Amino acid sequence: MFGKKFLLNEETLPIVEQLGSQMPGGFFIYKADDEEKLLYANKAVIRIFGCDDLEDFKKLTGYTFRGMLHPEDYALISNSINKQIDTNADKIDYVEYRIIRKDGAVRWVDDYGHFTETDAYGGVYYVFISDITEKKAEREALLRQQELEEKLALQEQLLHQQEQASRMSQMITAMASDYRSICYVVLDTDEGICYRADHTYTNTLTVDEHFVFSQKFTNYANQYVAEPYREGFLQFINPDTIRERLATELMISYRYLRVHDGEESYEMLRMAGVRRPEDRGDHIVHAVGIGFTDIDKEMRETMARNEALRIALNVAEEANKAKTAFLSNMSHEIRTPMNAIIGLNSIALNDPETGKKTKEYLEKIGSSAQHLLSIINDILDMSRIESGRMIIRHEEFSFSKALAQVNTIISGQCRDKGLEYTCHTAGKMNDYYIGDDMKLREVLINILGNAVKFTPAGGKVSFDIRETARFDRKATLRFTISDTGIGMSKEYLPKLFDSFSQEDSSSTNRYGSTGLGMPITKSIVELMNGTIDVTSEKGRGTTFIVTITLDVSDRLDAASEDGDLQPHEMCVLAIDDDPIACEHARIILEQVGIVCETATSGPEALEMVKMRHARREDYNLILVDWRMPEMDGIETSRRIREIIGSEAAIIILTSYNWDEVADEAMAAGVDTFVPKPLFAANIMTEFREAFRRRNKALLSGKADLAGRRVLLAEDISVNAEIMLMILSARDIEADLAENGRIAVDLFASHHEGYYDAVLMDMRMPEMDGLEATRTIRGMDRSDAKAVPIIALTANAFDEDVQRSMQAGLNAHLSKPVEPETLYKTLEDLIQ
Amino acid sequence: MLTIDSLRAWGADIETGLNRCINNEAFYLRLVDKCIRDEAFVQLKASVEAGDLARGFELAHALKGSTSNLALDPVSRPVTEITELLRSRTDTDYSVLLNQIMSERDALINLL
Numbered sequence: 001m002f003g004k005k006f007l008l009n010e011e012t013l014p015i016v017e018q019l020g021s022q023m024p025g026g027f028f029i030y031k032a033d034d035e036e037k038l039l040y041a042n043k044a045v046i047r048i049f050g051c052d053d054l055e056d057f058k059k060l061t062g063y064t065f066r067g068m069l070h071p072e073d074y075a076l077i078s079n080s081i082n083k084q085i086d087t088n089a090d091k092i093d094y095v096e097y098r099i100i101r102k103d104g105a106v107r108w109v110d111d112y113g114h115f116t117e118t119d120a121y122g123g124v125y126y127v128f129i130s131d132i133t134e135k136k137a138e139r140e141a142l143l144r145q146q147e148l149e150e151k152l153a154l155q156e157q158l159l160h161q162q163e164q165a166s167r168m169s170q171m172i173t174a175m176a177s178d179y180r181s182i183c184y185v186v187l188d189t190d191e192g193i194c195y196r197a198d199h200t201y202t203n204t205l206t207v208d209e210h211f212v213f214s215q216k217f218t219n220y221a222n223q224y225v226a227e228p229y230r231e232g233f234l235q236f237i238n239p240d241t242i243r244e245r246l247a248t249e250l251m252i253s254y255r256y257l258r259v260h261d262g263e264e265s266y267e268m269l270r271m272a273g274v275r276r277p278e279d280r281g282d283h284i285v286h287a288v289g290i291g292f293t294d295i296d297k298e299m300r301e302t303m304a305r306n307e308a309l310r311i312a313l314n315v316a317e318e319a320n321k322a323k324t325a326f327l328s329n330m331s332h333e334i335r336t337p338m339n340a341i342i343g344l345n346s347i348a349l350n351d352p353e354t355g356k357k358t359k360e361y362l363e364k365i366g367s368s369a370q371h372l373l374s375i376i377n378d379i380l381d382m383s384r385i386e387s388g389r390m391i392i393r394h395e396e397f398s399f400s401k402a403l404a405q406v407n408t409i410i411s412g413q414c415r416d417k418g419l420e421y422t423c424h425t426a427g428k429m430n431d432y433y434i435g436d437d438m439k440l441r442e443v444l445i446n447i448l449g450n451a452v453k454f455t456p457a458g459g460k461v462s463f464d465i466r467e468t469a470r471f472d473r474k475a476t477l478r479f480t481i482s483d484t485g486i487g488m489s490k491e492y493l494p495k496l497f498d499s500f501s502q503e504d505s506s507s508t509n510r511y512g513s514t515g516l517g518m519p520i521t522k523s524i525v526e527l528m529n530g531t532i533d534v535t536s537e538k539g540r541g542t543t544f545i546v547t548i549t550l551d552v553s554d555r556l557d558a559a560s561e562d563g564d565l566q567p568h569e570m571c572v573l574a575i576d577d578d579p580i581a582c583e584h585a586r587i588i589l590e591q592v593g594i595v596c597e598t599a600t601s602g603p604e605a606l607e608m609v610k611m612r613h614a615r616r617e618d619y620n621l622i623l624v625d626w627r628m629p630e631m632d633g634i635e636t637s638r639r640i641r642e643i644i645g646s647e648a649a650i651i652i653l654t655s656y657n658w659d660e661v662a663d664e665a666m667a668a669g670v671d672t673f674v675p676k677p678l679f680a681a682n683i684m685t686e687f688r689e690a691f692r693r694r695n696k697a698l699l700s701g702k703a704d705l706a707g708r709r710v711l712l713a714e715d716i717s718v719n720a721e722i723m724l725m726i727l728s729a730r731d732i733e734a735d736l737a738e739n740g741r742i743a744v745d746l747f748a749s750h751h752e753g754y755y756d757a758v759l760m761d762m763r764m765p766e767m768d769g770l771e772a773t774r775t776i777r778g779m780d781r782s783d784a785k786a787v788p789i790i791a792l793t794a795n796a797f798d799e800d801v802q803r804s805m806q807a808g809l810n811a812h813l814s815k816p817v818e819p820e821t822l823y824k825t826l827e828d829l830i831q
Numbered sequence: 832m833l834t835i836d837s838l839r840a841w842g843a844d845i846e847t848g849l850n851r852c853i854n855n856e857a858f859y860l861r862l863v864d865k866c867i868r869d870e871a872f873v874q875l876k877a878s879v880e881a882g883d884l885a886r887g888f889e890l891a892h893a894l895k896g897s898t899s900n901l902a903l904d905p906v907s908r909p910v911t912e913i914t915e916l917l918r919s920r921t922d923t924d925y926s927v928l929l930n931q932i933m934s935e936r937d938a939l940i941n942l943l
Contacts, residue, residue, distance in 0.1 A: 715893070716893045716896045716897050717865070717897075718862050718865055718866050718869075718896075718897035718900060718901065719896050719897055719900050721858075721862055721865075722851055722852060722862065722900055722901075725852055725853065725855065725858055726851070726852075726853060729853045763892060765889075815896060815899065815900065816851055816896075816899050816900040816902075817851075818850070818851070819850070819851065819853055
């Protein structure tokens, strides 16, 4: 404190004393030895100690530092001073300690010390002290005050937290108020405790009740849960199920019907993990909160709503059915007279006595009638699409053939109207694709037909086909149809595919449209999962782009299964109770070179079919009217199939909507439906379609002839040898009988079922074929009636056939027998 | 030696006949050989000339069967014709048809 230059010694001490005496605060110097003897203490120190003078002070303290301190404080303070001096570069310390004044009062002082080495006294401390009792008291009071304040603040905070917690709890309670009872369940130990129970509502739980979870809840299920829900309830409370479900769901619930005292109400059990599994180390729910809720009102409301919806749906379905029925009936009501008009019209047109002028009128009547009919057909198509009954087939078809058919029709129309028509295919394409070629053709003909219709003479119609993509055995085909016709305005384009829309309604008559062609086309394209786009400019023309994805077929051969169907090889039977319709069918078919026989009732037709079949000269196509008195078309078809088996295609001709009976008809053996009346233009397409289906059906259900055994009754040895040869070529074993008698004996001498069929010559010595057949049929054995007996005869007069049928023969083959005919007959008749 | 070619030259519908025999030439020729040697030809002539039209019909019918089957058209045509006449026991002069049948049959024998 006096600097390093100041040297304390005997000479300089009085200077210090002089300085100290002037100081207002206490100042003293003591030696830093064991005795700690004071070298000097100023008046202020003596005053602090309440002493009168230095002598008095020396008496009180022994004039040592130790003597100045309260004995209880000395050790601690001394230690603190030494530590501070040792660690402080400036050798300064600060301590506070108690002293005992002369009057015995204990006072607090502060002490600023400085240690220094002197030559004269060794280590000494210069110390400044002052009485800080009041200051300290003040300071402590302040501290206490602060402490108190802090405590208060803390208390307040705690109170606030408590309040918040309680509010939260209240809020949760409020939110969970729909739980009539709540429990906490530890799944691992199967223990539960009930936190809330509704006393107005017994579920066997009381507040704070500890229970065994599985036992309590199983009892509850057995006691209160209605039987149909019980199994589900028990499954729901299975701890494994709970853990498993709560691993992925935040909350799980089960609704059930509760029965108590005969009263039923819906209740829901809900569970949530007390800690979510992802927050846990093992990701498993160990404890759950369970709540019971009364959901009776909601459930009953929901059930009532569902019931109302169900009724509404039923009403809507009924209405829709009524609409469909109406459309179907309407179209029939209109089509029936239309058939008469078109039928009579074509008969009149074919009448050589009809004059030229009348013929012109008739032609106009005919085209108007056909237009009207096309509107009705479109409406029916539309209703079929809307009711989802239009089915897209998935069958292999020849792409080139489909295009050729489209081109034949369109190029003809273009030629008639004086338009230039081009069709290009670009890039590689397959010969065969899998899809619905009829619908595809319909779409293309519709769009191309429109192009022709709306393009004035001298214009152009072009048709381009390109395969644009191929992946995964599928190919995307793009059909672009452009014309240089009248075009459409931009404003009209969005309405193009709306029903009954036409840009200029006055042009309807001029262009003869139904207004349904485009919507139908678009619907069909969409049913085929395709797209249709159109761009157009008024006065410039229109371009349609249809994109359709079809499955690819690897088939390469261009020869088609139906390509061989030639009109002159066909023999058709038309059955219709309306003679006009029969006559119309005959005229139309003759136009395309097909021979057609007619029958005006089912039974009459059956006789004709029977006769033809017996001679193995079946009709290859039978057209049947659906609605006929006595025996309808489906029944007639069924009986025809019983006679001819899978031979011949049967087409039902109808003016009705056939969707309702399609399945029944198919089961009866009908191959397809064709709307009435027939038109020469599409008749071959329809027939080919029917044959294609028939051929498919034929692939199945044929008997394998190899290893079969046949009894051949034939007296002429050359014929017999040929027959045996033909039979052996297909590995058919045959026993030969030279006459009817031997045949009967051979049949009788072998066990039942030994012969798969009998080939019976009619004219034989000893016993003829008829007699032999009657005898076999009359035998008392299971195969007597069943074994197919096939007549072989040179006589193919109807009376003979009839006689042989009556005798129990199944078929009648004319000699000489063609091998293929024989095989086919055997295949058909052998079961 | 009976051959396909000689039969064709004679007028048989070889394609049809062979087809009935599943195109087995040897088999076909064997049957034709058998047919040609059939006693029924001579018996038919004898019966008809003797006025036994019923027996004649039986024989003609059998011959019709085998000759038609083998597509021996030049002979099966008159045989078919005579069969129908005999079926109805028509009282007529059968000699023309019989001669035609026998001469065609003789032509066939010469092929052997």
